[in-house]
Structures are given as structure tokens and as C-alpha cells.
Amino acid sequence: LAKTTQPISMDSYEGQEVNITCSHNNIATNDYITWYQQFPSQGPRFIIQGYKTKVTNEVASLFIPADRKSSTLSLPRVSLSDTAVYYCLVGDMDTGRRALTFGSGTRLQVQP
Amino acid sequence: ETGVTQTPRHLVMGMTNKKSLKCEQHLGHNAMYWYKQSAKKPLELMFVYSLEERVENNSVPSRFSPECPNSSHLFLHLHTLQPEDSALYLCASSPDRGRNTGELFFGEGSRLTVL
Numbered sequence: 001l002a003k004t005t006q007p008i009s010m011d012s013y014e015g016q017e018v019n020i021t022c023s024h025n026n027i028a029t030n031d032y033i034t035w036y037q038q039f040p041s042q043g044p045r046f047i048i049q050g051y052k053t054k055v056t057n058e059v060a061s062l063f064i065p066a067d068r069k070s071s072t073l074s075l076p077r078v079s080l081s082d083t084a085v086y087y088c089l090v091g092d093m094d095t096g097r098r099a100l101t102f103g104s105g106t107r108l109q110v111q112p
Numbered sequence: 113e114t115g116v117t118q119t120p121r122h123l124v125m126g127m128t129n130k131k132s133l134k135c136e137q138h139l140g141h142n143a144m145y146w147y148k149q150s151a152k153k154p155l156e157l158m159f160v161y162s163l164e165e166r167v168e169n170n171s172v173p174s175r176f177s178p179e180c181p182n183s184s185h186l187f188l189h190l191h192t193l194q195p196e197d198s199a200l201y202l203c204a205s206s207p208d209r210g211r212n213t214g215e216l217f218f219g220e221g222s223r224l225t226v227l
Contacts, residue, residue: 034215036216041200041221041223042218042220042221043114043116043202043203043204043218043219043220043221044155044202044216044218045114045218046215046216046217049215100216101157102147102154102155103154104154105154
């Protein structure tokens with residue numbers, strides 16, 4: 001499984017756009033990039049997933065450059081409730097028999 | 113509500129007790145997982161079941177014993193645990209559709225305290 005590197009923590013203010021970048025230099029051809037959000041004492045929650053270029057949903061955008069060695073999760077206009085840990089995962093679950101490995105994540109603190 | 117329900121949400125047990133954690137998914141998924149999350153540590157994968165067959169066991173001590181009677185239910189049987197086993201235990205499920213791109217659906221977790 002490809003190893004990921006992301007900042008340990010980030011701080012932001014309400015209403016700002018937050019970009020969290022994840023490095024995955026050893027990403028394989030079949031690997032997808034998935035981001036999860038986790039609040040304290042809860043299970044992680046899927047945010048967005050992509051393979052290349054840009055993906056956008058109602059919550060976030062995911063930017064993936066052509067070489068796919070990194071990705072950036074973009075959260076528009078964050079609020080206090082976006083304070084959480086964000087995990088970047090890379091892998092191919094291949095018929096569901098291999099689960100993704102979670103790294104340390106990025107702890108985002110949103111201030112008023 | 114993620115469609116994955118874990119019970120109990122909180123459990124306190126002594127080192128000589130035997131207890132079980134239960135997970136049920138209502139999503140029609142075929143793969144289920146147990147993860148462990150200790151304080152200030154990343155999630156650690158413990159077990160993976162696909163179509164009720166255990167396909168991965170990440171060197172978990174034998175005091176943790178998983179059981180998957182069908183694709184909707186997953187248990188984690190606990191016996192003679194140690195205080196360092198205190199953690200949040202998370203169950204997850206995913207579709208098993210041949211080209212699974214990795215979306216895991218997690219339950220709320222069971223907070224275990226071993227005295």
C-alpha cells in the first residue's frame with residue numbers, strides 16, 4: 001500500500017478556504033485517493049474520492065495533478081463544525097479483500 | 113446514521129472477563145472490518161472479512177477473536193484483555209463489487225475500558 005504524508009495539524013478561521021495536501025509518491029496505477037473526516041469518539045466518514053484531475057461534491061473538492069504523486073483536499077468556507085481529523089488514503093481494495101491503511105491524519109482546528 | 117450499528121457504545125471490563133462487541137450493517141455490503149483506535153494513534157486494522165471469510169488478520173493477539181456468522185453481522189469476542197487494550201473499536205463495511213475503490217462505512221465505535 002502506498003504511504004501517505006500529510007501535515008500533522010492546520011489552523012483556520014471560519015469562512016476561509018482550507019487546502020490540505022497529501023503526498024503519495026509511491027501511488028500505483030490502480031490506486032484511488034480517498035479522504036475521510038473523523039470527529040472525536042466517532043468513526044471516520046467518507047468525504048471524497050478521486051483517481052485523477054478534479055472531483056467535486058457538495059462537501060469538498062479534490063485536486064489531483066497529472067503525476068498523481070500528491071492530492072489536495074479543498075474545503076470551501078469552513079465552519080467550526082469542520083474541526084476534525086482528515087485522513088488521506090491511497091489504495092485499491094481489490095474485491096474488498098484489502099482494507100486501506102490510515103495514517104496519522106491532519107488535525108484541522110477552525111477558530112471563530 | 114451510516115447504516116453500520118455497533119453495540120455496546122461503551123464497555124468497561126476487568127482483565128478476567130469475557131465480553132463481545134457486535135456490529136451490524138444494513139447496507140447489503142459483503143466485506144466487514146474491525147479497526148482499533150488507541151488514544152492519539154492512527155486507526156489500526158485488526159481483521160477483514162469478505163463474504164464471511166476472514167481474509168486478513170493483522171497479527172492481532174489471540175485474546176481478540178472475531179466471528180462473522182453472515183455478511184451483515186460481525187462480532188469481536190474479548191477475553192483476558194490487558195489495560196493497554198483500552199481503545200475505541202470501530203467496525204466498518206464496504207461493498208465487494210470486484211473493483212472496490214475503497215469507500216468504508218464506519219460505525220460509531222465501541223469505547224472499551226479494561227480495568
